[in-house]
Amino acid sequence: PVVDVARQLAHLTEANSVEYSPDTTVPIVHKDGKPCIRAPQIVKLVPRRYLAKLYGCETIESIVRCGLFVNQKSWSRLERVGLELLATSADGERILGFNLLHHPFYMGVAYLPQFNVSIGEPEPLLTSL
Numbered sequence: 001p002v003v004d005v006a007r008q009l010a011h012l013t014e015a016n017s018v019e020y021s022p023d024t025t026v027p028i029v030h031k032d033g034k035p036c037i038r039a040p041q042i043v044k045l046v047p048r049r050y051l052a053k054l055y056g057c058e059t060i061e062s063i064v065r066c067g068l069f070v071n072q073k074s075w076s077r078l079e080r081v082g083l084e085l086l087a088t089s090a091d092g093e094r095i096l097g098f099n100l101l102h103h104p105f106y107m108g109v110a111y112l113p114q115f116n117v118s119i120g121e122p123e124p125l126l127t128s129l
Contacts, residue, residue, distance in 0.1 A: 009081035036066035
């Protein structure tokens with residue numbers, strides 16, 4: 001979905017993900033080269049935005065998807081066409097959540113909310129859908 005925003009709204013017609021096109025000249029989704037940690041990590045939620053309001057806090061812990069992330073170098077261009085930052089890694093270097101402003105259901109997260117579910121305590125992101 002973020003590649004489509006880059007292509008259609010930001011007019012980056014060559015935009016792609018290195019997952020599908022390793023030699024792309026416009027890598028909107030790329031490998032950041034950091035190690036994959038398969039344990040819960042701190043996810044920083046941007047204050048007063050959708051996810052922070054939904055969770056009622058500014059940090060959560062979640063397992064983070066490994067390997068592929070929105071390229072920070074492309075973010076300002078995507079932001080100008082309506083993508084809004086919702087969450088980052090604790091160090092701020094990985095984009096872990098975004099939504100498309102003025103769209104009723106366009107959102108992406110790179111953390112795995114399905115692993116935060118327990119009996120009697122549903123995951124807020126999943127129950128909000």
